[in-house]
Amino acid sequence: MSTIEQFRHDTRAWLEANCPLSMRTGMAEGDVVWGSQNPQFPCEDARLWFERMRDKRWFCPEWPEEYGGAGLSDEQLAVLESEMRRLKCRPPQINLGIWMLGPVLLAYGSEQQKRDLLPPIARGEVRWCQGFSEPNAGSDLASLKMAARDAGDHFVVDGSKIWTSYGDKSDWMYALVRTDFSAPKHEGISLIVLDMRSPGVTPQPIDLISGKSAFCQVFFDAVKVPKSQLIGPLHGGWNLAKYLLQHERKAMSKFGEFSLPSHVDLLALMREYVPAPQTQGEHALHARASACAMNEHAYNLTVQRMGEEARAGDDIGGLMSIMKLVHTEQERDKFEVLLDAMAGHAFGWQSTAFSEQQLSVTRSWLNSYALTISGGSSEVQLNVIAKRVLGLPDARKGVNP
């Protein structure tokens, strides 16, 4: 048996023996385990699975051993991933530190930073959040203004970050800050990491039109950040941010096959709320619902095709660029039909007059607005497809037909 076949054999046997059966099913939102200083587990099996994978160093299997990884080769990593897929193993934990910050630290961090920051991430001990967007820097991220002023051996950080998921529950943040206000906007940005317990850091959860959310605005009032926590070159943060976002897309494509299915089965709800269409209007509603369901089906097949093409080594860059846009727009289209079908049943808010299912449709519908905006609005996604995939040219400045 070749070395890699031996590795596959051993990996399969280890997973069979160590991944609890209850960790081999699809997961709901409450089942996600977040690596953190104080991790919470939905059940004992989740804790076991977390601890076993941690001790196997398979949270970050491809990281070098000196930084807490298992030092797997690309080939071994692919085997591990395919074996986990085969058994439908849940991710033992979710952590932005692993998928987002980790690759940047490995590529751009100093030796000291790698030794200090990576091993705790690899043990799932630190929950990271991302500080990118600001109230006046959304789609135009490079216009960010949060200041990190030079104060000798440390920076003094003032400003605020917004749309930080779980800002109130995270231990550390990686953030883009402006270190040079006189340079062109892309050239005065730096990447820093900071302890969320530093004096002057105040996370504040944001209520959305759908109610409570994971999003926070985080305020920074004269927060001291040691200069040793600058990642990469001073004023060179924009390139690191681009590198980090590339890894976000790569990680998302890897997990595309596990992407949470839509919570709303439109055709089943149609059968429930408009069971036997009588009028022309009801027939029209059903036709609209069918079109939505068909588009969703085509999207699901595209997710499947993308996974298959990725495994075959095809270039899936084009497909990856459309997934977020298509999924979030389709979800919103579905709610447009569903709201008309459920009518008054879909407008309840904290009332016993409505079933839990009805209340959840209302909340999910209102939440669907956030999804076409966060993580790059639909319009930004279309720009990306047009420019990067289709190669359409940029508008020249000042041309205004």
Added chain:
Amino acid sequence: MSLRYSDEQRLLADSARDFLAARSPVGVQRRLRDEAVALGFEPQLWRDAVELGWSAIPFPEAFGGLDFGCKGLGPIFESMGRNLSATPLLSSVVLGGSLVHLAGNSTQQAHWLQAVIGGERRLALAVDERARHDPSRIALEAKVEGQGYRLHGDKFWVVDGLGADAYVVVARTSGQPGDTQGLSLFLVPADTQGLTVSALPLIDSRNSARLQLDRVQVGSEALLGTLDEGWTALETVLDRGRTCLAAELLGMAGQLFETTLEYLKTRVQFDTAIGTFQVLQHRAAQMYIDLALSRSALMAALAALDDPDIDAGVRARLVSLAKWKAGDTAINVANEAVQMHGGIGVTDELDVGLYLKRVRVAQSCLGDRDFHCERYSANA
């Protein structure tokens, strides 16, 4: 179920693309139209395509086929769409030949299948009686008469009906129009007395015909399959045809999209390429998305055709999804192609108009968007 073409199927796609680009580029379609060629295709092109083995793709080796599976038809039809090439592959092989293969007895198979595969004879399917596709709504009657049957009624829009050697006629032997039970298939040679074929020239300049059957008497050997039980084979074969049309539509849409994208990059107005305008960029991105979704649906439908264990309802859903999405996408892309080309887009000189016309006909053929949307939800 794989949603990619295999290496073998990719080789076939390459050879089909090269063959059609050399032998049947869009200029040929223009000439067939200008010269009003009633046959709608070039016999020599078809003979050479047969030589390449296209007509043998879906049939088992026992009948002289290649046993390559229906999925192998996908790349061919995509290439035909890209080049706007006309061949009787859909009518004679995918529809007519498949019915003889799936429903016929050994005598019928021996008589017709090898001749169809060899390109010596051509079959055409006579199913619809109205402009809108509705294969259960058959009124053309076949009554037992002596040792055989007497067929009476009309057929509308028979693909490649002019010059076919025989027709597979879908007839009602019991029940009412709209019933799937009570349909029977008959193989009727073109020279049968009482059968009249007339041209139905459509905007795509292909071969379309109407059939009139005036008390046509056929022998019992004309019955294809079991009396009253023609529906299952008919649906199977129609699903093959619908999927091939979806592939052709996707090929046309892809070609139109690339042409239009190139135009957006090169056409200068207001001192800049019009492709710099965000309003056009976003519309182009939307077309790209629809093409990607159509591709996934098409691959699933092609795979479903070759899956012997698949439930008929599941197959129906996947095929209708593919035809619906590819048809809808092709229509939108064709409309956008005309609009984005501006004035030149509405001239006959530009090939875009030829594609637009074929897109509309192919989208309507064997069930349009609304038909397949309804069929999808009926099989949910």
